[in-house]
Amino acid sequence: MPTFTETAIATKKKREIKLVGIDMYLITEKGIPKFDDIGPFKCEFISNRGTKVWPGFVSPDLLMVNWYRCRFMATKDVQDADVNIFLDALTKQGWWWSAAQKLWNYDGEAGFSKAY
Amino acid sequence: MGTQHIVTMLPGEGTGPEICEAVRLVIDASGVDIKWEYEEIGLDCLEKHGTLLPDKTVQAIARNKIALKGPTTTPIGTGHKSANVTLRKVFDLYANVRPAKLIPVLKRPWDKIDILNFRENTEDCYAAIEHMVSDEVAQCLKVITWPGSYRIADFAFKWAKAAGRKKIYCVHKANIMKMTDGLFLDAFREVAKKYPDIESGDIIVDNCCMQLVRNPAQFDCLVLPNLYGDILTDLCAGLVGGLGFAPGANVGDNCAIFEAVHGSAPKYAGLKKVNPSAVLVSGIMMLRWIKEEVAADRIQKAMFAVLDERKHVTYDVGGTATTDEYAQAIVDKMHAKA
The missing domain is CATH 3.40.718.10 (Isopropylmalate Dehydrogenase)
Structure with missing residues (x-):
């Protein structure tokens, strides 16, 4: 008789994982960051406290803090090594970042939330 | 007109x-x-x-x-x-x-409920930052900021003062989430210093739920982070008629x-x-x-x-x-x- 833990583990479905981008969490006092493409990664949106602040309309009353989530999507097939090069380039540009989160598709579906 | x-x-x-x-x-x-x-x-x-x-x-x-x-x-x-x-x-x-006030004609088990809830509406787990960090693990980022916490507390105290309310409690789980809920509570306490005429205090969210269903009349105003606010305001609505x-x-x-x-x-x-x-x-x-x-x-x-x-x-x-x-x-x- 399997334990509940064994039963739960047995239900795991194998899915195909594909790297498609990176969420970068930056700290800056200089307002909404601007980026050129960095290698195969292109900035798609920037959010602050979960609210999209680039591109598009930003309420002048919106409360923003010094911590931005910047979503970079891959413009071609990329590997983990490309992320290392990207992080190195970003750091050399002078950006201070608190965390990076790789974005993966699972069986072709995004494994990350969209921005509001 | x-x-x-x-x-x-x-x-x-x-x-x-x-x-x-x-x-x-x-x-x-x-x-x-x-x-x-x-x-x-x-x-x-x-x-x-x-x-x-x-x-x-x-x-x-x-x-x-x-x-x-x-x-x-x-x-x-x-x-x-x-x-x-x-x-x-x-x-x-x-x-x-979200006010929760007894409507006199709706029969409820309590004589008096008149709670003013102030739920922070933009942060917490509602920042839409979720990732499948492996094929069997999902995570949601709980974002609490000092200015976001400070302004909801200030808003609540100001509203409460204008409405002639006497007591505000901050609802939190800072005993477990010491950084996030701790920051929310710290900002509340900082704001409370500006309003010495209003009694302030704090209560852990699970205890607050239990107290609400046992003796809701003890509460006047509550300030809550987004997720607890989402849940407790519906709880309060249930107390007064749904x-x-x-x-x-x-x-x-x-x-x-x-x-x-x-x-x-x-x-x-x-x-x-x-x-x-x-x-x-x-x-x-x-x-x-x-x-x-x-x-x-x-x-x-x-x-x-x-x-x-x-x-x-x-x-x-x-x-x-x-x-x-x-x-x-x-x-x-x-x-x-x-």
Whole structure:
């Protein structure tokens, strides 16, 4: 008789994982960051406290803090090594970042939330 | 007639349009001068405009700075962003004000409940930062900031002071989430120093739930982070008669949207049988916001009288009246008392 833990583990479905981008969490006092493409990664949106602040309309009353989530999507097939090069380039540009989160598709579906 | 107010009306979907028509009938009969501008929101405009919240609607709200909103539905798991959450983010409506007050004629096990809930509306687990970090692990980022916490606490104390309230508690789980809820609590305590005339304290969220169902009369005002606020405000609504009578306001520095907190009940759409009271009491709240206290008092008094008589009430409170008949009975009651 399997334990509940064994039963739960047995239900795991194998899915195909594909790297498609990176969420970068930056700290800056200089307002909404601007980026050129960095290698195969292109900035798609920037959010602050979960609210999209680039591109598009930003309420002048919106409360923003010094911590931005910047979503970079891959413009071609990329590997983990490309992320290392990207992080190195970003750091050399002078950006201070608190965390990076790789974005993966699972069986072709995004494994990350969209921005509001 | 006094000042004319321009209000954006967002009927929503499902039963929303019939509810909002009934509410408009009552508000227009109260003596207040409101020019209603109708705009679309929700599932019904998804097909037409490809979005739950069209730009035209956003522009109208930005222009008028005040809106009354009917219920909308957020499709689950379709990838569409909630119109409600988007509205809060676009207009930075950081304060969700949810009064829970006993309606005298609704029989409840308590003698007195009059709680003002202030829910932070933009942060916490609602920042839409979720990732599948492996193929078997999902994570959601809980974002709490100092300025976001400070301003909801300041908003709550200021509102409470203007309303003559005596006591505010901060609801948290800072014993476990020491960084996030700890920051929320620290900001609350900092703000509390500015309001020495109002008693302040804090309570752990699980204990607060237990105390609310045991002895709700002990609470006056509560300030809550987003997720606890979402849950506890519905709990409080249940204490006073359910979501059918629960008003709500989403308020920012320059805009306020008043809305019922219940769903759009699509299976009842067109049957004209649902109770419009939640949108109506939200409308009463809106009238007080625009300083139309006389009209607000008239509607509230007439509504309580109709509920008390139980001749023209909807099915959920034991009657057989339609949405329109209930609204008309309130109008008749206002005119009878005029």
